[in-house]
Amino acid sequence: MLTSDVRYSWYNVAPGFFEYFNLAESADEAGYAYTNRIIGATSGLFSAGAFMGCWTMEWMCDTHSRKQALLIATLISILGGALQAGAAAIPMFLVARWLTGYGVGNLVTLIPIMQAEISPPASHGFLVGQHGVILVLGYTVAGWTGYGCYFSPNSSFQWRFPLALGCLWPVMLLMVMPWIPESPLLFQDRKDEAYKILSRLHWRDDDPNEHFARIEFHQISQQVEADRILHETETIWDLFRLGESGSVPLLLSGIYVTIGALGNYVNSLLIDRVGRKPLFIIGLSGMMVSLIFEAALWAQYAGSANHPGLSAALFFIFLHLAFYGCCIDANSFVYASEIFPTHIRSRGVAWSVGTLFLTTIPYLEAAPTALATIEWKYFIIFIVLTFINIPIVYFTFPETKGISLENLNGVFGDECVASTMGSSLEKRDSH
Template sequence: MKKFGNVYLIAAISIIGGGLFGFDISSMSAIIATDAYLRYFNQGPGDASGPTANTQGGITASMAGGSWLASLCSGFISDRFGRKTAIQIGAVIWCIGCIIVCAAQDIPMLIVGRIINGFCVGICSAQVPVYISEIAPPSKRGRLVGAQQWAITWGIMIMFYISYGCSFIDGTAAFRLPWGLQMIPAIILFFGMMFLPESPRWLASKDRWEECEEVLILTHGHGDPSSPWVAREFQEIKEWIEIERQGKATSFLTLFSPRYINRTHIGLFAQIWSQLTGMNVMMYYITYVFAMAGLTGNTLLVSSSIQYVINVVMTVPALLFVDRVGRRPTLMIGSTLMATWLFANGGLLASYGTDPGPGGVGGIKEASVQVSGAASKAVIACSYLFVASYAPTWGPVSWIYPPELFPNHLRGKANALTTSGNWIFNFALGYFVPPAFINIKWKTYIVFAVFCVAMTIHVFFLFPETAGKPLEEVTEMFEDPNGIKYLGTPAWKTSSVAKKTQELEHGIGLEKKIDDEHSPERVEEVAKQDV
């Protein structure tokens, strides 16, 4: 079967796996406030009270719970069967989950279907960044891996408007139809992956060297076997595979050894902090937030959808500039801005909010504070600004960064572990937020604002710059040159080397690079460190 080597096409197809997560977010956020959903899954005293706050938190969080478990397992699937096959397995699982969700007769069946959907999202969210990072040239790696976040934002926006349109349908079709339509992108993903090459680094790890070189020629050499960049990349992969095989067997425990614990901690927190910004909470429960601002009915849904458009548009700058600006500045600017808008929203609700009573605003009990007038407009504006700050910063970079930190033999398992951190906190926050809005009201915003301040400090002191560096060179930032300690370079002293990498991609200085970095002495030195 013919394989396509354009890295942008490869990314465009594979990131559909990320788009599935976006479909799930908005299919839930757009539906939980509709009359059809509230009546069918009603647990309250009224005919349309809907699930209790704790139950709704469990329904929403069930997908993240399945994602957490599957993301941990995805490393084994990916290392055993390949990056492509792992993504295709995820697509099949998604279709199964959608069938169950679409046919849900009660809340337990709905939760089971969402857990199965979560299995797919866990596999794809962990292994799509690995696949793209292993196949993309260093100077384009950030924008291509970050495109997964862009796919998520497109999935959120498209599914929201589908769900909004279906909300005008009478009966249970109002929510069954959008839940069923979620299968379409997964089908496209499954068949589209058939026309893409396997990761060259995974092929090398299985001693399929001819195929590895063919993929590099196809993707990096544009079909030219004599390309100097292909020669350099193939040589580097080959020598690092030899080095890695002289070390000990790898497992999840290896990630917590003195050599890798710093990288593991950074990768985990890149994903954990992305959740503790509060962004996915804003996505799942934005209808609650805008209900507090006095919006109701169609106005509520349309106003909520504007943030999804902002999310799509504002992710584009990251794809264009993240490889130039670097990972560190992008993350620190984003978390500082988000803290500002969260503190502002908390202050507005605390100062101008009134208690609407136990029934909440417009029957939405989670909308436990109500503001009006100028304060209402300010809450909406700060919510939009929060999304505009997250979209070009923590959104894409939290997916770009972790796969860059680890060597080839650990990348699949490492990204599985770091992504599991994303999903376990997604699960916890999805469950926590509905009762939090009821019990601590505006203070919910303050909690997330404090997290944003903490992550700014954490990034400055401990997150090194990886932009533009070939994957095999990132190790040098973490390891002592003498191989005695594994302290590495201080994070604030690291910088992007995109210019040098672009020169290497065009063959400039190729011979010197190979001679200096992959001499027999250097190979022997790193092999001793692994042992």
């Protein structure tokens, strides 16, 4: 059985939350099993909402527009965060968790799509990678806010303020909405608006005649026309045929997400230099080794007073995160935003990110109970899954570094109407 301190570190919840909702705070209290179920439902409903948010976003941003969909998702996120912070009972809190997850699923699907569509080829990785950086930076702010609020004498403030703070970021997004460019206008036959945005995005003093913007506009226009024809016949299954293919726990949580944020920034710096595929393989291999050592150390030292052994176990948790942050996290959003052609990009990213949330539902829902009963054996699931993924990435993932979104069609064996593969245009922004 896990000690209450270990259990509490996995819950990562301020004590005021347990007090307000009359939940058990330790394994020897009545209602401990009920608390496990509530905490599991809190995580599971968030992931379920996020999955639904990803799935519906592909329809929203194609049916309306990227920018209109962004506005709707932002308002949903504000509403969900407000209901979480103001929850008066567990049912209200759980509904708010689902709604918040739905808004997050909307945003994490849409934002990398928009970033990919307005960024130049040579810096796709860095610019889209900032999505992962800012995402984990938000976790960092949340982690340190939770740690700081732990010391508040107001037990409700301990958990309500961190949740309310989550509304700040979508509110800020709402404020800058007028300056965010629309995309993809060419699919809506809004050619004049599309060219104005493209020329503004790619303006450079050494290119006063907008040579780069004109050539890229022509390339995109040609590819959109070809994609429009495919759009009439393709189905969801074509997505799978592309390319044939206590305060201390809160303190540790703050440090944990800070490392994740720094790792994502490192990821965004490496991705256009090292490449997507090598980073995936390095990251997965490092994560697997870290999990093996973590499981072995937990089996040996969990519940003991052996500080060196427990410190080593903690080290491998952070090492696992370092590999994930530096090689996998931002890389996943970049890769998902690159490999699908324009006419199904929103659907492809929606299903890619949605599957991420879908797969987290069972293990987040089960985590509190599993960690309290089978303990270290729970890690075996993730060791095996990581081991399976390494050869899949090695043998089936093509490299997309430095290739424009339109030229990537050729990489996956599809028609590339106006290719500039390997030309100076794709290398222009790297010099």
